[in-house]
Amino acid sequence: MIKNKMGNQTLDFSRRPVILGAASVVGKKEGEGPLSQWFDTVLEEDTFGEKTWEKSESKMLKTAMMEALQKSGRSKEDIGAMLSGDLLNQLMSSSFMARDLHIPFLGMYGACSTMTESLMLGSVLTDGQYSDNVIIGASSHYCTAERQFRMPLEHGNQRPPSAQWTATAAGAMVISSGKKEEEAMIADDEGNTKTPAVVKVCCGTIGKVIDAGIKDANQMGAAMAPAAVDTLLNHFADTGRKINYYDLILTGDLGYIGKDIAKDLLVDAGLPKKEVESRYDDCGAMIYAKEQDVHGGGSGCGCSASVFSSYIYKRMQRGELHKVLIVSTGALLSTISPFQGESIPGIAHAISLEIGQEER
Amino acid sequence: MIKNKMGNQTLDFSRRPVILGAASVVGKKEGEGPLSQWFDTVLEEDTFGEKTWEKSESKMLKTAMMEALQKSGRSKEDIGAMLSGDLLNQLMSSSFMARDLHIPFLGMYGACSTMTESLMLGSVLTDGQYSDNVIIGASSHYCTAERQFRMPLEHGNQRPPSAQWTATAAGAMVISSGKKEEEAMIADDEGNTKTPAVVKVCCGTIGKVIDAGIKDANQMGAAMAPAAVDTLLNHFADTGRKINYYDLILTGDLGYIGKDIAKDLLVDAGLPKKEVESRYDDCGAMIYAKEQDVHGGGSGCGCSASVFSSYIYKRMQRGELHKVLIVSTGALLSTISPFQGESIPGIAHAISLEIGQEER
Numbered sequence: 001m002i003k004n005k006m007g008n009q010t011l012d013f014s015r016r017p018v019i020l021g022a023a024s025v026v027g028k029k030e031g032e033g034p035l036s037q038w039f040d041t042v043l044e045e046d047t048f049g050e051k052t053w054e055k056s057e058s059k060m061l062k063t064a065m066m067e068a069l070q071k072s073g074r075s076k077e078d079i080g081a082m083l084s085g086d087l088l089n090q091l092m093s094s095s096f097m098a099r100d101l102h103i104p105f106l107g108m109y110g111a112c113s114t115m116t117e118s119l120m121l122g123s124v125l126t127d128g129q130y131s132d133n134v135i136i137g138a139s140s141h142y143c144t145a146e147r148q149f150r151m152p153l154e155h156g157n158q159r160p161p162s163a164q165w166t167a168t169a170a171g172a173m174v175i176s177s178g179k180k181e182e183e184a185m186i187a188d189d190e191g192n193t194k195t196p197a198v199v200k201v202c203c204g205t206i207g208k209v210i211d212a213g214i215k216d217a218n219q220m221g222a223a224m225a226p227a228a229v230d231t232l233l234n235h236f237a238d239t240g241r242k243i244n245y246y247d248l249i250l251t252g253d254l255g256y257i258g259k260d261i262a263k264d265l266l267v268d269a270g271l272p273k274k275e276v277e278s279r280y281d282d283c284g285a286m287i288y289a290k291e292q293d294v295h296g297g298g299s300g301c302g303c304s305a306s307v308f309s310s311y312i313y314k315r316m317q318r319g320e321l322h323k324v325l326i327v328s329t330g331a332l333l334s335t336i337s338p339f340q341g342e343s344i345p346g347i348a349h350a351i352s353l354e355i356g357q358e359e360r
Numbered sequence: 361m362i363k364n365k366m367g368n369q370t371l372d373f374s375r376r377p378v379i380l381g382a383a384s385v386v387g388k389k390e391g392e393g394p395l396s397q398w399f400d401t402v403l404e405e406d407t408f409g410e411k412t413w414e415k416s417e418s419k420m421l422k423t424a425m426m427e428a429l430q431k432s433g434r435s436k437e438d439i440g441a442m443l444s445g446d447l448l449n450q451l452m453s454s455s456f457m458a459r460d461l462h463i464p465f466l467g468m469y470g471a472c473s474t475m476t477e478s479l480m481l482g483s484v485l486t487d488g489q490y491s492d493n494v495i496i497g498a499s500s501h502y503c504t505a506e507r508q509f510r511m512p513l514e515h516g517n518q519r520p521p522s523a524q525w526t527a528t529a530a531g532a533m534v535i536s537s538g539k540k541e542e543e544a545m546i547a548d549d550e551g552n553t554k555t556p557a558v559v560k561v562c563c564g565t566i567g568k569v570i571d572a573g574i575k576d577a578n579q580m581g582a583a584m585a586p587a588a589v590d591t592l593l594n595h596f597a598d599t600g601r602k603i604n605y606y607d608l609i610l611t612g613d614l615g616y617i618g619k620d621i622a623k624d625l626l627v628d629a630g631l632p633k634k635e636v637e638s639r640y641d642d643c644g645a646m647i648y649a650k651e652q653d654v655h656g657g658g659s660g661c662g663c664s665a666s667v668f669s670s671y672i673y674k675r676m677q678r679g680e681l682h683k684v685l686i687v688s689t690g691a692l693l694s695t696i697s698p699f700q701g702e703s704i705p706g707i708a709h710a711i712s713l714e715i716g717q718e719e720r
């Protein structure tokens with residue numbers, strides 16, 4: 001029995017909603033990384049002029065939302081629903097952002113998988129013709145996350161080599177059932193201008209919670225990798241696609257260690273090693289350079305949210321990437337559960353994005 | 361311009377998904393309250409045999425999910441997605457429940473509005489034919505919530521008269537695009553058996569975040585009442601319905617004080633006082649008797665989740681209520697934001713349930 005439209009865990013968005021606009025706001029360190037040129041806004045300093053880190057993060061998310069909206073050519077009044085989440089307890093960044101923007105709001109929590117969770121349900125709302133336009137987003141901030149999940153920065157504790165660096169970043173997208181009225185031209189690296197390709201949301205695979213038994217909060221990549229691989233294998237099974245269907249498969253924030261584990265697991269599951277090596281990457285392994293001293297790579301909701309909303313979206317608009325599977329990965333780590341002897345459950349949701357004509 | 365299918369903030373579920381099964385699990389105190397007879401499972405003691413309150417709450421939610429599933433006549437394998445949330449940081453109850461049940465999982469956070477948020481998106485998934493069957497739920501526990509939001513119980517602090525009592529309760533529902541193959545007969549108070557009425561989900565209004573400037577965590581009802589009223593007024597505007605369209609309009613957990621504020625605001629907005637008095641009530645004002653010494657009434661995700669999944673669902677099945685608007689209300693209170701001078705934003709989502717033939 002097919003439980004979901006396209007298979008066991010996969011939903012087909014048959015009307016192909018489009019991402020009308022996307023925007024990213026990142027901190028200073030992220031702006032010094034290898035993806036610097038792709039981000040829309042790079043902060044000069046990570047307080048963003050606010051008195052607390054939480055307010056800084058909320059302002060980053062709000063800025064990303066407003067900028068995505070502006071780029072989409074839609075106004076606040078056109079948006080039927082806003083779906084957003086972050087890592088802070090009670091989604092503090094999203095709640096206060098939503099209070100200011102005054103758009104019907106649905107709070108999402110999937111730890112660092114939040115961006116694709118929001119994209120999944122935002123696509124359902126638009127593809128299903130419940131809302132004409134939906135705005136989605138996610139954020140994280142190094143300073144809020146360290147305080148909440150590990151140690152306040154003032155404590156100055158040493159980070160083990162496997163620890164990941166929570167990205168100070170926010171990403172947002174406007175998903176729509178309609179087209180843009182007027183399309184601004186874009187320029188590529190050589191300065192040639194052209195009409196941007198339309199980025200369509202094609203299908204999505206909802207992840208299950210997978211617990212590999214990892215109990216160390218400094219081993220998040222290892223905790224999430226099995227969930228990412230489970231979602232990927234289910235995506236391939238549900239859609240009948242092979243890895244070479246996609247130009248790029250990009251997990252959220254497994255980091256260097258988790259990425260290696262995921263590659264091993266994918267090859268173990270029978271995927272061709274050459275294809276895994278050439279088509280698979282991870283935002284957490286891309287957002288910082290190794291010299292930036294982040295140890296295990298990047299993490300946080302904002303890591304995949306900002307990379308998808310900038311690097312991926314813009315390269316697709318340029319026609320440099322045609323079919324991309326984005327897979328935000330979340331460690332459902334609680335601040336209480338480790339003290340109660342629990343391990344860290346992981347989850348990952350996958351969304352397939354395409355440009356151009358499809359064979360259907 | 362109509363942003364959403366049925367108006368500004370309202371989605372129409374035109375295929376009318378049905379609630380195939382619903383179940384509730386409540387604690388000892390809730391089982392001693394006026395709604396006792398309606399709950400499916402009443403715990404003898406609130407640990408539920410677990411070593412920590414968090415594990416107790418997670419087990420209650422899991423039990424409610426399993427029981428709703430069993431009543432729905434569907435199996436775990438038939439369920440396309442599970443949407444659930446709770447009040448604990450990082451949705452600890454839901455995450456660990458989802459790990460055990462192994463159903464594709466989407467985490468929701470809307471504080472105590474989570475039950476109708478999950479019902480909204482679960483209805484979108486089934487009505488939109490993305491999933492054949494979806495399971496949704498929400499939970500709260502007095503002992504976990506007090507520790508997280510106020511003081512650990514061991515502190516024995518005094519509660520002001522306006523403080524509400526977080527319900528130890530969980531509720532779950534199976535929403536389906538299909539019908540039941542076999543319908544078990546139900547009995548009314550007189551012992552007459554009959555075929556239960558089919559409870560349909562008709563439309564839903566997504567709430568905006570409304571902040572009335574309340575900063576006192578012991579005044580949750582006052583913080584949430586304006587959001588509930590805003591959602592109700594938008595629901596009436598979007599649907600063209602008047603208050604007398606519904607047999608009952610039931611907010612989530614405004615409690616005694618918040619309920620009175622909501623009534624005043626509704627009358628101020630021009631709704632007839634007589635209708636407001638006779639058709640409007642609040643789960644937080646219903647779940648405990650005044651003698652139970654809960655001060656401001658009940659609150660928590662589980663309050664509305666358990667009342668909707670038991671009292672409302674069963675009375676509709678019996679044909680005693682035909683049209684009900686359920687409105688879970690959430691205070692997006694963070695454990696950090698009050699220390700940073702922030703007030704408490706509120707949110708409320710409304711879902712319209714009906715039995716019988718409709719004039720359309």
